Amino acid sequence: MENTWNELYNLQPTVMKLIKNALIKDRIAHAYLFEGMRGTGKKEIGLYFAKALFCLNLKDGFQPCEQCIHCQRINHGNHPDLHIVEPDGASIKKEQIHLLQQEFSKKGMESSQKFYMLIGADQMTTNAANSLLKFLEEPNQKTTAILITENIQKILPTIYSRCQHVSFKPLSKNEMIRLLVNKGVKPEKAPLYAHLTNNVEEALEMKEDEWFLQAQKIVLKLYEILSKNQLMDALLFLHSDWLSHFKERSQIDTGLDMLLYIYKDLLYIQLDSDDMLVYPDQKNDWQKNALQVSKEKLANQILAILETKKRLQSNVNGPLLMEQLLIKLQEGSNFV
Ligand SMILES: [Zn+2]
Known part of the structure; x- marks a missing residue:
């Protein structure tokens, strides 16, 4: 080496x-x-x-x-x-x-x-x-x-x-991304791994991990449903797909992080800060949503996810927390 x-x-x-x-x-x-x-x-x-x-x-x-x-x-x-x-x-x-x-x-x-x-x-x-x-x-x-x-x-x-x-x-996020790309991770995928771990080897393991690849698909799909204002569909998807994949508390927490990065990306798209995007390959699909939603609503959605992450630490009822979160994300109102 x-x-x-x-x-x-x-x-x-x-x-x-x-x-x-x-x-x-x-x-x-x-x-x-x-x-x-x-x-x-x-x-x-x-x-x-x-x-x-x-x-x-x-x-x-x-x-x-x-x-x-x-x-x-x-x-x-x-x-x-x-x-x-x-x-x-x-x-x-x-x-x-x-x-x-x-x-x-x-x-x-x-x-x-x-x-x-x-x-x-x-x-x-x-x-x-x-x-x-x-x-x-x-x-x-x-x-x-x-x-x-x-x-x-x-x-x-x-x-x-x-x-x-x-x-x-x-390592800084940028340095981590650079190292991952050097090691063969696709540039559009590297930011997500760099946000989920500080460790290059762990990130490379994630890249090969079937659970993790599936998790990405589920999170993106959930957001896609939410972005169409289809709360009932989102709740159905929660029960049919999300809950059976994100079971352990640590898994739910990872899922919430992945969801959080989507809403942050919307904010960065609004701010024209492409270099901050965690899902750069989704930018074209999300641009319309990002420009329609108010900063205030986005901020509330981000807060709601952060609040859910916090509650998760003391509350084992993951399904109930997630249902409440989806309702809050749909309303975009404050969680408290
Ligand atoms: Zn020498």
Whole structure:
């Protein structure tokens, strides 16, 4: 897996600047703590950093060549001086840290340094954490450690205080859309996935998920019926199609989000903000509706959906909530 400087810089500009500076000034900390949500590029940037440290032909002092033996071995996941530790089952165990220490007591096999990444560092057992602590305090050769976590509050203070803390920001919607399109998602579909998740892999799974594809059709169909002011038909459709598809609370919530984005799109069409559209491929069909409905009515419809989402959290009667919502959407009146 290769990631160029530019790609990673677009993903996490602050982090990449920090790494560039560290490399150029040759001020590499012994240990870093990479913290941020899933899918924000922590592991990818960790591997880039490793390549930059091992690379034989570093460009401009911070860009690995991707050609030398070290770069290639890291890209292929078989560099002898780079170790990646991940939770074995539910936790990272003491034995795993001991194995790592044994590896590190040997000399670098192909270089004069060692690099390790601990993925899920918050999942270390107390014993593992204590072993690691000693290791962090007494590195016996040039060693760089990257601890990766999605739960910074679960990292022991003793470990936290020995690492340089690097915070990864959630991806912006635009960046997420760009990445998805790069990975083969149709440009007109990417915005919806980017709105439903912050995680590229999760979005790619959604794209293949039959439930999710069906969900999109049902939501669009429901809106189509509502837009024709056919409340009875909408209620019938609710019972014949919607309720049997959106059953669990999380599913209903996803359905409501998808519906919410439709009404927001109508607002954006009114505002001529095409770049904000979640369903750009529906624009032509919706344009007429969007121009006929008042901003006030749209705002009330959006509020009604948000209110339903809120009520859903404390009320398990999904069908009743949905019936009430459809009536409110049809009236466009305030929900309260
Ligand atoms: Zn190289």
